[in-house]
Amino acid sequence: MKISLSPATPEAWSGSVLALGIPQDDPQGLVEAMEQRFNIQLSEWLKQKPFTGKSGDLASLQLLRSDCTTLVLLGLGDPDSVDRDSLRMAAAAAARAAQGQSGSLGLMLPMGSEDPIGDATAAAEAVRLALYSDLRFRSKPEPSLRPEQLELLGQWPGGLNQTLETVHPVCAGVELARELVAAPPNSVTPEELARTAATLAHEHGLDLTVLERADCEERGMGSYLSVCQGSDMDPKFIHLTYRPSGVAKKRLILVGKGLTFDSGGYNLKVGAAQIDMMKFDMGGSAAVFGAMRSIAELRPAGVEVHMLVAACENMINGSAVHPGDIVTASNGTTIEINNTDAEGRLTLADALVYASKLKPDAIVDLATLTGACVVALGDEIAGLWTPDDALSSDLETAANNAGEGLWRMPLHSSYRKGLKSLLADMKNTGPRPGGSITAALFLKEFVDAGIPWAHIDIAGTVWSDKGRGLNPSGATGYGVRTLVNWVLKQSSTVEA
CATH class of the missing domain: 3.40.630.10 (Zn peptidases)
Known part of the structure; x- marks a missing residue:
């Protein structure tokens, strides 16, 4: 899996699976932004799920006539309580939601700590390790599709040349x-x-x-x-x-x-x-x-x-x-x-x-x-x-x-x-x-x-x-x- 940092916003990114971390009450207005981008009544649909943004919530929606095939929303809970473990759990959930699809996974999580590259590294590790499967002892292994590329979306203070060299x-x-x-x-x-x-x-x-x-x-x-x-x-x-x-x-x-x-x-x-x-x-x-x-x-x-x-x-x-x-x-x-x-x-x-x-x-x-x-x-x-x-x-x-x-x-x-x-x-x-x-x-x-x-x-x-x-x-x-x-x-x- 190729892993990279991307400055693309959720409104502009294109690829197979777009996964967004949503804290409770959606302080960034990401749900509304996705409604406008994909021209869908996302808020009403989420009420039926129900999806409130609490930790562990997950909603996955197949998109038609779009440059993204799947939209995944990941509940992060209280925005003041989001830590690196929360990011790992959300990234792993995004990876599992993306299984069965090839192409790219765009993942945006709030890397708001003093060490955003450390947060990004943790999220990238979680994606790769959550996608692990062991088929060595199957007589007829049937490997599932999985994304070939992970793009971590966000504003990266140190620039895009920073590497996540320890992940692989x-x-x-x-x-x-x-x-x-x-x-x-x-x-x-x-x-x-x-x-x-x-x-x-x-x-x-x-x-x-x-x-x-x-x-x-x-x-x-x-x-x-x-x-x-x-x-x-x-x-x-x-x-x-x-x-x-x-x-x-x-x-x-x-x-x-x-x-x-x-x-x-x-x-x-x-x-x-x-x-x-x-x-x-x-x-x-x-x-x-x-x-x-x-x-x-x-x-x-x-x-x-x-x-x-x-x-x-x-x-x-x-x-x-x-x-x-x-x-x-x-x-x-x-x-x-x-x-x-x-x-x-x-x-x-x-x-x-x-x-x-x-x-x-x-x-x-x-x-x-x-x-x-x-x-x-x-x-x-x-x-x-x-x-x-x-x-x-x-x-x-x-x-x-x-x-x-x-x-x-x-x-x-x-x-x-x-x-x-x-x-x-x-x-x-x-x-x-x-x-x-x-x-x-x-x-x-x-x-x-x-x-x-x-x-x-x-x-x-x-x-x-x-x-x-x-x-x-x-x-x-x-x-x-x-x-x-x-x-x-x-x-x-x-x-x-």
């Missing part, structure tokens, strides 16, 4: 993450994740190291390797690196949980545990893969970015880890496994030890880690745990600018006692109450002191059953835009 790279990363999460577990395996990393490395000039089982054994990754004991598929520890063209003044590490399928092990998932959906237990790895795809194309200066994914399956056979087994992580910590279905943190433990050895300026891990986080925050907000206030602020700002819900949660140190083991240094799970907190405290044990670290639990946000806003139903690609925003901000502070 960021959306491509989100789409990659969605594809990885949505694909079935017989398609996205640990080996397939390694192949995906190899493709990214080849196409974007990234460095790639893949540690095989023997390499991981040599490094003492007993925590990670215990998880895949019951699988016929070999684990793949994937290390992908972006290096800037100039001097790297910051080293950032993105760690993603990469369980391509999680049966729960001998603590088998049953009932409401959704074993049929455990293909999305690699959502953290999908997010960091997508972020690396975007970062590699955007090529931020001054930052070196590493991606780590300890990919494997959690399956059951005669060699599978037992509840009660004690394993040793690569930093020497011994872990009593009191729940084989709390396996993600075991893989992340060795990944965080590996990350710490790279002496980074910051580590951020993403994981579909706990049901407790879903209970606390639902399916629109991810949980954030970090002992570092500055890192928390940076990530929350990045998420807010991306339109991705993120909420800082307590890293309550006294809950650490819930991980005490009679035999080993610690257990892999604590009591059920506060389960997402003890999970984060477990991970903290494997990060070297002094390294800023944050854990983001995306168990609720990785998938949307019904779809919302720019996310169609299914995989959301959550986390990609937040991570990219964070990395770009780190780059800008280095350059400054």
Whole structure:
């Protein structure tokens, strides 16, 4: 899709679909203007819908004998309450209303903030991502028509030469993450994740190291390797690196949980545990893969970015880890496994030890880690745990600018006692109450002191059953835009 800024007014623009954001009471008089332009009794028709301009209202009208085929009106609600999220929701609705038509989509929304290009970027991302569909596994795919061009209408203070250069790279990363999460577990395996990393490395000039089982054994990754004991598929520890063209003044590490399928092990998932959906237990790895795809194309200066994914399956056979087994992580910590279905943190433990050895300026891990986080925050907000206030602020700002819900949660140190083991240094799970907190405290044990670290639990946000806003139903690609925003901000502070 070609995306551009246009100075055309709604009265003058011509194309396939004209979509206009209308706040309540229509302060700009757009309805009257469209009545005059198209010679239609639009006000009377809208009363029958009814369309009042409240947030979420939508009216679509096919036009005859006009240089536009469709007029779409999008309710924005109280004009004083229109924010960037409102613009995203409206842009996504416009995109869906334009599906089934080719040609161009002209979209006018009130870009009235201090950063109109930021608003335009958010709207453009919403249009592209709302039009996403995944037909890879259909025997007879029937792709629908969609606009080939998006024109954002308005008065642009900086002129029309301003570019929305991040839109396509960021959306491509989100789409990659969605594809990885949505694909079935017989398609996205640990080996397939390694192949995906190899493709990214080849196409974007990234460095790639893949540690095989023997390499991981040599490094003492007993925590990670215990998880895949019951699988016929070999684990793949994937290390992908972006290096800037100039001097790297910051080293950032993105760690993603990469369980391509999680049966729960001998603590088998049953009932409401959704074993049929455990293909999305690699959502953290999908997010960091997508972020690396975007970062590699955007090529931020001054930052070196590493991606780590300890990919494997959690399956059951005669060699599978037992509840009660004690394993040793690569930093020497011994872990009593009191729940084989709390396996993600075991893989992340060795990944965080590996990350710490790279002496980074910051580590951020993403994981579909706990049901407790879903209970606390639902399916629109991810949980954030970090002992570092500055890192928390940076990530929350990045998420807010991306339109991705993120909420800082307590890293309550006294809950650490819930991980005490009679035999080993610690257990892999604590009591059920506060389960997402003890999970984060477990991970903290494997990060070297002094390294800023944050854990983001995306168990609720990785998938949307019904779809919302720019996310169609299914995989959301959550986390990609937040991570990219964070990395770009780190780059800008280095350059400054």
